[in-house]
Amino acid sequence: MTSETLALTPRISDPDSFYEALIEAHRGLSEEASQRLNARLILILANQIGDRKVLDEALALAIRTGRT
Amino acid sequence: MMATRRSYPFKRPPELDSGKRGHLPVIVVGAGPVGLTMAIELLERGIATVVLDDDNTVSIGSRAICYAKRALEIWDRLGCGEVMLNKGVTWNVGKVFFGDDPEPVYTFNMLDEEGYKYPGFINLQQYYNEEFLIARLQELGGEIRWKNTVVEVTPAAKGVTIAVDTPEGRYEMACDYLIAADGSRSPIRKMLGLDFEGQVFEDHFLIADIKMKQDFPSERRFWFDPPFNRGQSALLHKQPDDVWRLDLQLGWDIDRDAEMKPERVAERVRAALPGVDFEFEWLSIYTFQCRRLDKFRHGRVIFVGDSAHLVSPFGARGANSGVQDADNLGWKLQLVLAGKAPEALLDSYDAERVYAAKENLLNSTRSTDFITPKSAVSRAFRNAVLELAREAPFARPFVNSGRLSVPAILRESALNTPDSDAFAGKMVPGAPAADGRIRVNGRDEWLLTFLARDNGGVNHKGTGFTALYFAGDADADKAMAETAKAMAQDAIPVTVYAIGNPNAAPQGLAVIEDAAGHLARRYDGRPGTVYLLRPDHHVTARWRAADIAAIRRARDLAAGHRAPAQIKETAA
Ligand SMILES: Cc1cc2nc3c(=O)[nH]c(=O)nc-3n(C[C@H](O)[C@H](O)[C@H](O)COP(=O)(O)OP(=O)(O)OC[C@H]3O[C@@H](n4cnc5c(N)ncnc54)[C@H](O)[C@@H]3O)c2cc1C
Numbered sequence: 001m002t003s004e005t006l007a008l009t010p011r012i013s014d015p016d017s018f019y020e021a022l023i024e025a026h027r028g029l030s031e032e033a034s035q036r037l038n039a040r041l042i043l044i045l046a047n048q049i050g051d052r053k054v055l056d057e058a059l060a061l062a063i064r065t066g067r068t
Numbered sequence: 069m070m071a072t073r074r075s076y077p078f079k080r081p082p083e084l085d086s087g088k089r090g091h092l093p094v095i096v097v098g099a100g101p102v103g104l105t106m107a108i109e110l111l112e113r114g115i116a117t118v119v120l121d122d123d124n125t126v127s128i129g130s131r132a133i134c135y136a137k138r139a140l141e142i143w144d145r146l147g148c149g150e151v152m153l154n155k156g157v158t159w160n161v162g163k164v165f166f167g168d169d170p171e172p173v174y175t176f177n178m179l180d181e182e183g184y185k186y187p188g189f190i191n192l193q194q195y196y197n198e199e200f201l202i203a204r205l206q207e208l209g210g211e212i213r214w215k216n217t218v219v220e221v222t223p224a225a226k227g228v229t230i231a232v233d234t235p236e237g238r239y240e241m242a243c244d245y246l247i248a249a250d251g252s253r254s255p256i257r258k259m260l261g262l263d264f265e266g267q268v269f270e271d272h273f274l275i276a277d278i279k280m281k282q283d284f285p286s287e288r289r290f291w292f293d294p295p296f297n298r299g300q301s302a303l304l305h306k307q308p309d310d311v312w313r314l315d316l317q318l319g320w321d322i323d324r325d326a327e328m329k330p331e332r333v334a335e336r337v338r339a340a341l342p343g344v345d346f347e348f349e350w351l352s353i354y355t356f357q358c359r360r361l362d363k364f365r366h367g368r369v370i371f372v373g374d375s376a377h378l379v380s381p382f383g384a385r386g387a388n389s390g391v392q393d394a395d396n397l398g399w400k401l402q403l404v405l406a407g408k409a410p411e412a413l414l415d416s417y418d419a420e421r422v423y424a425a426k427e428n429l430l431n432s433t434r435s436t437d438f439i440t441p442k443s444a445v446s447r448a449f450r451n452a453v454l455e456l457a458r459e460a461p462f463a464r465p466f467v468n469s470g471r472l473s474v475p476a477i478l479r480e481s482a483l484n485t486p487d488s489d490a491f492a493g494k495m496v497p498g499a500p501a502a503d504g505r506i507r508v509n510g511r512d513e514w515l516l517t518f519l520a521r522d523n524g525g526v527n528h529k530g531t532g533f534t535a536l537y538f539a540g541d542a543d544a545d546k547a548m549a550e551t552a553k554a555m556a557q558d559a560i561p562v563t564v565y566a567i568g569n570p571n572a573a574p575q576g577l578a579v580i581e582d583a584a585g586h587l588a589r590r591y592d593g594r595p596g597t598v599y600l601l602r603p604d605h606h607v608t609a610r611w612r613a614a615d616i617a618a619i620r621r622a623r624d625l626a627a628g629h630r631a632p633a634q635i636k637e638t639a640a
Contacts, residue, residue, distance in 0.1 A: 035445060039452030047462040 006057035073195050075125045076202070078215040081232070083239035092116050093405050095230065095243040097218050097256060099123075101132065101194065102373030102390035103249030104201035104212075108146045109398035111208040115405060119210070120232060122217035126198035129350045130277050133191045133307055134288075134384035137178075138475040138500060139391040140186040145520040145605065148204035149186065152197065156190030157306050162288040164469050166454040168295050173457040174467045183586050184503050185514040189472065191286075191307045193277075194387070221246065221259045221369065228368045245401060246369045249390075252357075254375035260366060266359025267433070269380065271440050272318040274353050276333050279310055280346035290469035292439075292454055296339035301439050303469075304340075311349050314340055315381075317440065324353055356380045358433050360425050364393075365418040372397060377425040379432035382439060382470035389428050392475060393421050399603035403627055408560055413628030416483050424476035431471040438468035475500045478606060485600075485609035485622040493592040501605045504586025508579070509570075515580070515587065516605060519565075522578075532561045532603060533623050538588070539568030539577070540595030544613065548598075549576040551616040560627055562600070562619060567593065602626050 012018050026034045049055055083090050096107045099121035110117045135152065143149040160179040163172040178188025202212065219238070220231035228246040232239055248256040257264060284306065291302040300317035307313060316336060318327060326332060333351055338344075360377040364370060373390030397417045403409035441447035456463035478484070478498035485497060495502060503516045519534055535555075539545050545566070552564035553576055566577040567587050573579040582588055591599055591610075598614040599607055600622050609622035 032444070032448065035448035036452050036455070039445075039449045040456055043449075043452055043456060043463060043466070044460070047460075 004051045004054050006054050006061065073125045073128055074199060076212065076214045078124060078235055079213070080236055081213060081216065081234060081239055083241065084234070084237050089229070089240045089242055091242045092118060093243065094245045094247060094401060095120065095228075095241060096247045096249055097121075097230075098249035098251055098373075098375070099198070099202070099212050099214075100127070100249060100251055100373065100390075101197055101201065101387045102394055103247070104198060104205060105142070105146065105391050106247055106249055106372055106394040106397070107210055107212075108148070108201065108205050108208065109394050110401070111205065111210050112146055113398055113402040115402060117210070119205070119212040120216040120218055121212060121214055124214035126202070127194040129275075129352055130193040130195060130307070130311075130313070132194045132197065132384070132387040133305055133313055134189050134388075134472070135192055135197065136189055136384060136388045136473040136475075137184065137186045138473070139388045140190065141500070141503065141516055141605075142391050142395045143201075144185065144517055145395075146204065147207075147521075148200050151200045151203075152192055153186060153190060155196055155200075155308055156192035157286045157308055158187045158190050159286045159288060159306070160188040161285075162290065162469070162472070164454075164457075164467055165289065165291045165294060166451075166457070167293050169458075171458075173454055174464045178472060183505055183584060185517060186503070189288075189384070191305055193307055193311065196308070197387075218250070218256065221256055223260070223367050223369055225367070244368065244405065247397075248369055248371045248375050249373050250375050252374040252378045254371070256369065257361065257371065257375055260369065262361055262366070264359045264361060264378075266357055266378070266429075268357045269355065269436055269440065270320040272320065272322055272324070272327075272353050272355055273381075274316045274318050274327060274333065274336070275351065276314045276316070276337055276348065277307070277350040278312050278314065278337060278346040279349050280312060280341075280344050281310055282312070282341075282344060292450075292469075294340075296336070301469075302340060312346075316340070318353070328353060354381075356436075358429050358436070360422075360429060363418055364421055364425075365414055370397065370414070370417065376421070377429065379428050380436045382435040383428075383432050383472055384470070385428040385432055385473045388473040389424060389476075392424065393417075395604045396421055400628075402603075403560065409627045410629065412630075416481065416628060420476075420478045420481050420483075423478065423480065427476050428473075435468050435470045439470070483602070483608060483626045483628070485625055487610065489610070489612040491592045491610060493590060495591050495599065495607050495610070497607050497609055499607050501599070501601050501607055502586075502590040504582075504590055505584040506587065507570075507581040507583040512583070518580070519601075519605070522563075532563055533626070534601040534605075535562050535564045535619060536580075536587070536591070536593075536599040536601065537564055537566050537577075538591075538593035538595055538597040539566040539573065539579070542574075544596050545574040545577070547615070549574045551619065552577055554616060555619065558620070558623075560623060562623055568595075600626070 093115050094117045096103045096119045099119050107117050107119045140149050160177050162176045164174040166173045217233045218230050219233045222229040227244050229242045250256050286306045289304040303315040305313040364376045372393040379385045400413045441450050453463050453466040481498050506513050506515050537548050555562040565580045567580045567582050570579045596613040598611050600609040602608050608626040
């Protein structure tokens with residue numbers, strides 16, 4: 001699986017509805033509970049990806065795009 | 069506090085009366101587990117030494133309690149593993165709990181398969197461990213000078229002079245090599261002006277060693293955020309003599325004196341273990357640090373154990389790794405002192421054990437970050453892992469309640485001969501040799517114990533190199549018998565053992581029967597396979613077929629001879 005690279009093109013069929021589900025999942029949660037939900041989700045998705053190279057690229061993208 | 073421990077008498081050192089400066093090949097400073105192991109290692113190798121200690125007791129409180137398989141195997145080689153095993157509480161299973169849930173979120177087993185003499189871990193109070201080591205050292209005629217404090221160290225190119233304070237006056241001694249096993253506060257480190265770089269963790273932990281009669285199973289139990297210690301962690305371990313250790317995280321902002329009050333601690337114990345009757349054996353509050361020396365060898369002064377590297381207790385990597393320092397250094401000093409290896413061999417001690425210390429520090433720091441998260445987001449991830457762990461197996465490997473001590477695989481050591489043949493399994497060059505059940509002359513034995521104690525050959529007391537040869541090919545067997553005969557006469561002898569059928573063995577080869585199939589499996593051995601083990605039982609080379617030249621080359625490389633052509637073989 002070494003040829004895998006991070007997907008940058010859209011892959012989710014109904015982005016608005018997924019985005020809504022994501023925000024909905026946090027409704028009514030405390031700041032802390034929200035952070036934990038996000039953390040669980042990241043871990044689940046990271047394991048789904050599995051490939052360390054792709055994970056590192058994702059991490060790098062997240063870090064880079066947050067810089068202003 | 070509380071417990072009183074065995075103490076040992078001060079004896080007036082002869083130098084005080086003779087006024088003469090004694091000289092020894094090696095002096096060991098510090099009678100902790102590491103200094104004692106080092107001295108036994110030296111005595112086993114016939115090197116005269118003495119241990120100097122500023123105190124006259126074994127470890128007062130119980131500090132280390134968990135001793136790992138590899139440390140036990142080293143003590144076994146040194147003749148004191150079995151007493152520890154017999155006295156200790158054996159455990160292999162660890163359980164991790166989270167929050168209010170009475171069921172573990174995760175359970176692990178330190179021993180991945182049966183068929184080893186030593187378990188994954190034993191628990192044994194450090195004072196027992198030291199008592200056994202002292203007894204073994206005395207059995208070998210070794211000397212510990214209690215109440216002898218090293219106050220001055222003067223290193224020179226070819227040796228070290230020290231000044232020693234005693235209750236009856238000061239004297240001087242000299243040695244070729246000084247082993248600084250003087251603990252985490254190492255006065256010798258300070259005398260040499262060496263930096264001890266690292267990290268201090270802002271947290272307090274309470275140790276309550278309590279005596280109670282309970283038949284909980286002997287397993288390690290670790291709690292994250294339990295109801296009896298909200299927001300913090302807790303650890304429970306069983307020790308011999310019905311002593312249990314409860315280790316409670318307290319946090320950074322605490323009133324130390326108030327927390328140490330027995331009534332306060334009793335309250336905490338009752339909350340953790342409702343309804344039990346107990347007495348205190350030992351109470352203390354500790355903080356910890358992760359630090360190491362940049363280099364462990366400073367000319368003729370060599371640092372071992374806590375003086376060289378300091379880890380958090382999570383993972384039990386302190387004493388366990390210090391003992392491996394001694395294991396690594398002993399045979400190298402022996403070869404160098406005997407003039408059979410260049411002094412540069414001692415730099416490989418530095419390279420190999422710094423590598424191991426880095427691994428231990430990395431593991432211990434990672435565990436600490438998981439156990440005591442430093443930020444809100446770090447805590448969120450930690451708790452997320454624990455929340456997922458029960459249902460989702462993928463999350464369990466993230467659970468880090470201490471990565472328990474396993475030996476470093478010295479994969480990158482310059483002493484290793486890189487593989488040229490294909491092998492499966494874990495016995496890569498640099499790995500400590502795996503134990504296994506064997507039969508020799510019709511008797512059941514353990515491989516590592518047998519190799520260390522086989523007094524029949526030149527490998528007396530495990531001081532030489534060992535080749536394990538998987539027999540079964542008639543021509544190769546015959547050639548190996550010749551090889552064995554020749555290498556037994558070498559300046560650095562190699563003892564060959566044939567693993568195979570004792571009834572079909574060629575003349576002149578000592579035979580080990582792989583009665584349980586452990587060796588063939590663990591070493592991926594087939595007829596012709598040769599493993600070369602260093603005196604510390606680390607694999608240093610292996611082949612699918614090897615002739616005498618290859619084995620000698622690998623041995624010479626492991627002995628620090630970088631230019632094999634210059635070595636003269638007595639039998640060549
Ligand atoms: C709470 C706690 C729990 C731990 N649990 C574990 C565990 O489960 N497993 C594990 O492997 N490790 C554990 N450790 C770590 C372990 O206790 C140490 O790694 C180990 O004691 C180090 O041994 P040492 O011989 O290097 O040093 P020490 O045991 O500290 O011995 C050094 C000796 O040198 C002497 N000395 C000092 N200065 C001088 C001088 N100038 N002259 C002469 N003598 C001197 C001291 O008196 C002392 O006797 C734990 C530590 C703590 C604090």
